[in-house]
Amino acid sequence: MNLNDMFAKQFFRQPEMTVRAHGRVNLIGEHTDYNDGFVFPCAIDFYTDVAVAANENSQVSVYAVDYDERDEFDLREAIASSDKQWANYVRGVVWALQQQGFDFPKGFQMAVHGNVPQGAGLSSSAALEVAVGKAISQLFDLKLENAQIAKIGQFAENEFVGCKCGIMDQLTSACGETDCALLIDCRSLQIQDIEFPKHLSVMIVHSHVKRGLVGSEYNTRREQCETAAKHFGVKALRDVSLAEFDAGKAGLDEIAAKRARYIIQENQRTLDAAKALQNNDIATLSRLMAESHIGMCDEFEITHPAVDLLVDLIGEIVGERGGVRMTGGGFGGCVVALLPHDLVNDVKNHLAQHYEKQTGLKEEVFVCTAHSRVHVL
Ligand code: GAF
Numbered sequence: 001m002n003l004n005d006m007f008a009k010q011f012f013r014q015p016e017m018t019v020r021a022h023g024r025v026n027l028i029g030e031h032t033d034y035n036d037g038f039v040f041p042c043a044i045d046f047y048t049d050v051a052v053a054a055n056e057n058s059q060v061s062v063y064a065v066d067y068d069e070r071d072e073f074d075l076r077e078a079i080a081s082s083d084k085q086w087a088n089y090v091r092g093v094v095w096a097l098q099q100q101g102f103d104f105p106k107g108f109q110m111a112v113h114g115n116v117p118q119g120a121g122l123s124s125s126a127a128l129e130v131a132v133g134k135a136i137s138q139l140f141d142l143k144l145e146n147a148q149i150a151k152i153g154q155f156a157e158n159e160f161v162g163c164k165c166g167i168m169d170q171l172t173s174a175c176g177e178t179d180c181a182l183l184i185d186c187r188s189l190q191i192q193d194i195e196f197p198k199h200l201s202v203m204i205v206h207s208h209v210k211r212g213l214v215g216s217e218y219n220t221r222r223e224q225c226e227t228a229a230k231h232f233g234v235k236a237l238r239d240v241s242l243a244e245f246d247a248g249k250a251g252l253d254e255i256a257a258k259r260a261r262y263i264i265q266e267n268q269r270t271l272d273a274a275k276a277l278q279n280n281d282i283a284t285l286s287r288l289m290a291e292s293h294i295g296m297c298d299e300f301e302i303t304h305p306a307v308d309l310l311v312d313l314i315g316e317i318v319g320e321r322g323g324v325r326m327t328g329g330g331f332g333g334c335v336v337a338l339l340p341h342d343l344v345n346d347v348k349n350h351l352a353q354h355y356e357k358q359t360g361l362k363e364e365v366f367v368c369t370a371h372s373r374v375h376v377l
Contacts, residue, residue: 003015003018003049003051003065003111003113004018004051006051006063006065006111006113007051007053007063007109007111010061010063010070010109010111011053011061011063011109011111013053013109014053015051015052015053015109015111016052016053016054016139017051017052017135017138017139017376017377018049018050018051018052018376018377019049019050019052019131019134019135019138019374019375019376019377020047020048020049020131020374020375020377021047021048021126021127021128021130021131021134021173021174021374022043022044022045022046022047022116022127022173022176022371022372022374023043023044023046023047023048023116023122023123023124023126023127023173024041024042024043024044024122024123024126024127024168024169024172024173024176025041025042025044025122025202025204025327025328025334025336025368026039026040026041026168026172026327026328026336027040027041027042027181027273027277027289027323027327027336027338028040028266028269028270028273028288028289028292028325029041029168029266029267029269029270029273030266030292030296030300030302030326030327030328030329030330031166031221031222031225031262031263031266031300031302031329031330032166032186032238032263032266032267032270033165033166033167033168033184033186034164034165034166034186034222034225034236035166035186035225035229035236035237035238035263035267036186036187036235036236036237036238036239037186037187037236037237037238037263037266037267037270038183038184038185038186038267038270038271038274039166039168039183039184039186039270040181040182040183040184040194040270040273040274040277041168041169041172041181041182041184042172042176042177042180042181042182042196042202042370042371043172043173043176043177043370043371043372043373044122044202044204044366044368044369044370044371045366045368045369045371046114046115046116046117046122046124046127046366046368047114047115047116047127047371048112048113048114048115048116048124048127048128048131049112049113049114049131049377050110050111050112050128050131050132050135051110051111052108052109052110052135052136052139053108053109053139054106054107054108054139054140055106055107055108055109056106057106057107058074058075058076058105058106058107059072059073059074059075059107060072060073060074060075060090060094060107060108060109060110061107061108061109061110062087062090062109062110062111062112063109063110063111063112064084064086064087064112064113065111065112065113066112066113066114067084067086069084069086069087071084071087071090071091073091073094074107075094075098075104075106075107079091079094079095079098081160086112086128088160088161089125089128089129089132089156089157089161090110090112090128090132091160092129092156092157092159092160092161093129093132093133093136093152093153093156094132094136095156095160096152096153096155096156096159096160097133097136097142097152099155099159100152100155102142102144104136104139104140104142105140106140108136108139110132110135112128112131114127114128117206117364119210119211119332119333120206120328120333120334121211121327121328121329121330121332121333121334122204122328122333122334123169123172123173123328125157125161125169126153126157126169126170126172126173127173129152129153129156129157129170130149130150130153130170130173130174130374131173131374133149133150133152133153134146134149134174134374134375134376137149138376146174146175146373146374147171147174147175147189149170149174149374150167150170150171150173150174150175151167151170153170153173153174154166154167154170157170162215163215163218163219164218164219164222165218165329166186167184167186167189168184168186171184171189171191172184173373173374174373174374175191175373176370176371176372176373177193177370177372177373178369178370178371178372179195179196179369179370180193180194180195180196180370181193181194181196181274181277181370182194183270183271183274186238187236187238192274194274194277194278196277196338196370197277197280197282199340199341200282200322200338200339200340200341201338201339201340201341201344201367202336202337202338202367202368202369202370203314203336203337203338203339203344203347203365203366203367203368204327204334204335204336204337204365204366204367204368205310205314205334205335205337205351205363205364205365205366206333206334206363206364206365206366207304207306207307207310207332207333207334207335207361207363208361208362208363208364209304209306209307209331209332209333209361210332211331211332211333217302217330217331218329218330221259221300221302224253224255224256224259224260225237225256225259225260225263227252227253227256228240228252228256228257228259228260228263229260231248231251231252231256232244232245232248237260237263237264237267238267240260240264241264242261242264242265242268245260245261245264249261258299258300258301259299259300261299262295262296262299262300263300265291265295266292266295269288269291269292272284272288273285273288273289273292273323276288277338282320282321282322282323282338283320285322285323285338286318286319286320286321286322286323287320288323289323289324289325289338290315290323290324290325292325293308293311293324293325293326296325296326296330300330302326302329302330302331303326303330304330304331304332305359306332306355306359306361307326307332307333307335309354309355309358309359310335310351310355310363311324311325311326311335313350313351313354313355314335314337314339314347314350314351316350317343317346317347317350318337318339318343318347321339321340321343322337322338322339322340322343323337323338323339324336324337324338324339344367347365348365351363351365
């Protein structure tokens with residue numbers, strides 16, 4: 001049954017429109033977004049769809065097809081957290097719009113369905129936030145720009161859900177470009193689209209490591225970065241060069257110093273990697289992605305042994321003909337590899353031979369292409 005039919009079954013009418021927003025994978029530039037730095041993601045094949053229709057009253061009713069659950073709230077009352085986690089992304093966006101003065105007079109009915117793997121670090125929550133923001137904007141003619149919708153989604157996640165994430169995931173979902181990776185300046189929100197070389201595949205491999213403590217560890221990393229920025233007397237670590245870091249690190253807490261060094265280097269690597277991809281200089285890209293992974297492992301301390309193993313196994317096949325590293329917030333989740341199409345099967349076979357044997361976990365491989373921004377279907 002398609003989403004329109006599911007909507008009709010729940011609400012006894014047809015939706016006015018359906019909006020689609022994609023998940024994302026980040027090629028390089030991890031945890032740099034909330035340091036006002038650079039990231040280099042693309043939107044991927046997986047998406048969240050929301051079908052909506054306006055109500056005549058102030059009631060909001062949301063049906064999650066994938067959980068077979070329904071959430072209801074009234075716009076005339078203060079919006080509180082729900083005990084259903086998925087519902088908080090919808091409530092959070094409505095709350096964020098209200099907080100920012102976008103009042104809409106009527107409620108709505110909504111059906112949600114997504115296929116972004118959950119808990120994989122591929123931004124299922126950002127895709128939901130962006131789809132909901134776009135749908136409300138279209139439904140009530142709020143005329144929000146896509147970048148504004150991304151910011152509303154981030155605000156919802158920071159202040160309503162409680163994860164102090166940066167802007168990367170929402171902005172990628174809101175502003176993706178077909179066949180391109182986006183070099184995003186997370187301070188100015190300027191985006192440069194860089195086309196993938198035709199001979200490369202984007203491979204994502206899910207480690208299936210159960211991610212625990214992601215939220216709290218994520219927020220801790222952010223605090224450590226902020227402590228370091230304060231030490232250097234700057235707004236964000238984006239404003240510190242490696243030379244300034246080396247000259248001024250005395251007195252900074254050892255852990256915060258490790259985190260800061262990683263961020264400062266990762267920012268530069270991201271800029272260099274975007275240039276390398278643009279110039280089809282895959283050997284350089286390969287080196288930068290490898291250095292990024294080592295930084296995430298040793299200095300930022302967000303990888304996991306099973307994820308490190310995936311990176312090693314893929315690296316054994318790909319060598320300098322492609323790059324591989326963990327992607328996303330960390331503590332499990334996925335690795336991303338850029339590799340020539342003709343190596344895809346070799347990598348799959350190599351992983352099938354070794355990963356499960358050594359970890360007891362089964363890898364899951366997705367080969368993706370870069371997709372376009374949030375849109376009405
Ligand atoms: C998560 C966050 F939501 C992003 O903002 C970003 O910080 C990422 O982790 C790490 O690069 O996806």
